Amino acid sequence: MSSSTEKIILSIDPGYERLGLCILRKDLVTKKMNILHSECFKTAKELVFQDRLFIIGTHIEELIKKYKPSNMAIESLFMGTNQKTALKVSEVKGVLIYISKKNSLHVFEYTPLQIKSAITGSGRSDKIAVQKMLYLLLPELKNISKKIDDEYDAIACGLTHFAFERVL
Structure with missing residues (x-):
């Protein structure tokens, strides 16, 4: 639970x-920052889209109830993607924002450029450069099993939030 000496965020x-989901804590x-939880949450392809939304929403509510974050940091959609995919991801974001606000979380959105810049110092960095920097910023990642890109992206988004929070 976030307190006066720590901040917990959902990214x-x-x-x-x-x-990609991550719960980060900052003392x-x-x-000092550390990962309380991270995962690549998957939904079954054979499910209808509305059921996938429900499963995602339910899982996010469980994480919020368990870890009690005060903020949600979410990566904004890169518009170069397939339009059909972009629409569906936008619907997912709507569910995520609704659940976060319903649970009194403050919502912050970061672009891929902002995330890359905050983590590596350059908005042109590739995923490998971002991942290498994450290992330097959070040495505990070395003790955690191999992660999928989505999970790294969530961790990077959370660290970006903490970096931007100093300026806000």
Whole structure:
């Protein structure tokens, strides 16, 4: 639970087949950050889209109830993607934002450019450069089993939120 000495956030790389999810904690005294939970959450392809939305929403509510974050950081949609996919991911984002607001979370959205810039110092960095920097920023990642890109993206989005929060 977030307190006066720590801040807990939910960070999401949105999708409907796969979502990167991360719960990050920052000690407000030492400024140390650590991962409380991270995963690549998947929904079954054979399910109808509305059922996938429900499953995603239910899982996010469970994470919010368990970890009690105060904020949600979410990656904004890159518009170069397939229009049909972009529409579905937008619907997922709507569910995520609704559930976050319903649970009194403050919602913050970051572009891929903002995330890459915050993590590596360059908005032109590739995924490998971002991942390498994540290992430097969060050495505990070395002790966690191999992650999927979506999960790294969620972790990076959360760290970006903490970086931007200093400026807000």
